[in-house]
């Protein structure tokens with residue numbers, strides 16, 4: 001793995017590092033190969049993951065921008081980095097679910113794979129020490145994590161992302177089971193606007209082969225199923241974006 005460049009580090013998370021950008025209001029988002037699950041109790045390095053997620057997220061964010069779902073992506077700089085808009089992160093993970101899986105199956109006793117009566121959006125408070133607890137709009141407004149207007153904007157944008165991603169993946173034989181997005185504020189004087197931030201990749205989505213139901217996402221890592229990188233690569237290949245990344249396929253990612 002290449003050494004991250006020597007720029008001022010702003011923040012280091014589990015899978016990404018943020019560096020100061022070339023001009024005010026921008027940051028550089030670096031995708032690491034680190035994989036974590038269960039609140040970082042399980043850890044591994046998956047060689048090439050950062051490169052694939054950088055490319056998949058670039059593709060998805062670019063496509064979302066073209067349909068007016070504003071997000072922080074500006075452009076990809078190299079295999080592992082993208083230039084992004086600096087935002088004030090809203091401390092919420094917004095999950096959208098179409099099919100029961102993961103924590104929803106556990107919490108409500110729903111068999112994994114059961115179609116939900118409609119898409120369900122949930123908010124989790126981003127707080128590692130607490131294991132990102134599920135919260136309601138009451139908590140969000142009472143503790144000033146976001147305003148009711150911002151909640152409405154996040155709900156509307158998440159549904160648009162869900163419709164768009166369901167179609168995008170559906171078209172290449174992949175079922176979008178659920179996904180997680182994050183949002184941030186950008187300021188224009190006193191006025192602030194909520195835009196989509198973070199990443200959209202097989203780390204943050206559940207993606208099942210539409211015919212075989214084979215998992216093509218981070219559950220392969222969470223559940224020790226093996227072939228994690230192969231599955232992420234398969235997602236990129238089906239999206240038609242593998243051509244520019246021959247070194248990933250060959251395994252020798254720098």
Ligand code: UDP
Pocket residue numbers: 093095101102103104132178179180203204205206218
């Ligand atoms: N998710 C994520 N980051 C998290 C928690 C969840 O990207 O910290 C994604 C996860 O990959 C899945 C969706 O959000 O696509 C719903 O996850 P769930 O609540 O079922 O959590 P899990 O069972 O994966 O812990």
